[in-house]
Amino acid sequence: MPATPAPTAADPAEAADAPVEAVSCTGLTHAFGDTVAVDGLDLAVRQGEVFGLLGPNGAGKTTAIRCVTTLLPVPAGMVRVFGHDAAKERMGVRRLLGYVPQQLSADSGLTGRENVALFARVFDVPRRERAARVDQALAAVDLADAADRLAGTYSGGMVRRLELAQALVSAPRLLILDEPTIGLDPIARTGVWEHINAVREATGMTVLVTTHYMDEADQYCDRVGLMHRGRVRALGTPVELRRGLAERQGAETLPTLEDVFRDIAGSGLDDNTAGGFRDVRSTRRTARRVG
Numbered sequence: 001m002p003a004t005p006a007p008t009a010a011d012p013a014e015a016a017d018a019p020v021e022a023v024s025c026t027g028l029t030h031a032f033g034d035t036v037a038v039d040g041l042d043l044a045v046r047q048g049e050v051f052g053l054l055g056p057n058g059a060g061k062t063t064a065i066r067c068v069t070t071l072l073p074v075p076a077g078m079v080r081v082f083g084h085d086a087a088k089e090r091m092g093v094r095r096l097l098g099y100v101p102q103q104l105s106a107d108s109g110l111t112g113r114e115n116v117a118l119f120a121r122v123f124d125v126p127r128r129e130r131a132a133r134v135d136q137a138l139a140a141v142d143l144a145d146a147a148d149r150l151a152g153t154y155s156g157g158m159v160r161r162l163e164l165a166q167a168l169v170s171a172p173r174l175l176i177l178d179e180p181t182i183g184l185d186p187i188a189r190t191g192v193w194e195h196i197n198a199v200r201e202a203t204g205m206t207v208l209v210t211t212h213y214m215d216e217a218d219q220y221c222d223r224v225g226l227m228h229r230g231r232v233r234a235l236g237t238p239v240e241l242r243r244g245l246a247e248r249q250g251a252e253t254l255p256t257l258e259d260v261f262r263d264i265a266g267s268g269l270d271d272n273t274a275g276g277f278r279d280v281r282s283t284r285r286t287a288r289r290v291g
């Protein structure tokens, strides 16, 4: 009796059943003048996962996610969000996502509640649902008690949680966070991640996050892509990547994710990234935001 062939990715039945990826980038390229920030990026983020895009300063992380959010055009290649073409269906894509950029998005002269309500209006949350949705978003990030204080009186961690509430008020299927914990103390960093995870578990939302903090990625991301010079150079769960390096090196103890990155980037880590993966520029931005 002939053996039943194993299904392959080319199997039309399986392809029809396969869930649409939350984010799919194919050959994405974006240049600023002579600087090629993203250079033929291939990336697939699965529905419901927390995916970490890691890499040193200038790797192209922010540029790539700005293409996914439609804030930057897609000059070459293809970007899809839940199957929608980011170049052709910009509004359709925007309705599916919440975005917390590195730059200031909370207004220090408004209360926490007013900040979130503003986003509810901008993102077309139906008028009769708005007050309840604003309350829910504030509660989800533990800011209900501080909701009527001016955001200018918030700590750095509270500001980041407020920005999270702004992104969550439209109930996005995909939450994109650019360096959500940069410049925060360890307790505030943990708080931000716990709130992201709680909302993800409650809603099944997909999370795409950029970070320099390899320890956070190790702890909180289901899968990571290590980006260097405009492309993802290694992809997998944190443990898979760490075990892979241990096998290559014949090491008895499990290396860290930072070791994996150093192995992949090798001598390509230049002066801009000396001293590890701390982002001085972003830290300054955060200092300005919360100062």
Ligand SMILES: Nc1ncnc2c1ncn2[C@@H]1O[C@H](COP(=O)(O)OP(=O)(O)OP(=O)(O)O)[C@@H](O)[C@H]1O
Pocket: 032, 035, 036, 037, 038, 055, 056, 057, 058, 059, 060, 061, 062, 063, 064, 279, 281, 282
């Ligand atoms: N608006 C811009 N104009 C010109 N060059 C830019 C612009 N934005 C980014 N670049 C350049 O593109 C490259 C990739 O930058 P990008 O901000 O995407 O990297 P990143 O990985 O997010 O870095 P960081 O962690 O420092 O934010 C860098 O060389 C950067 O200087």
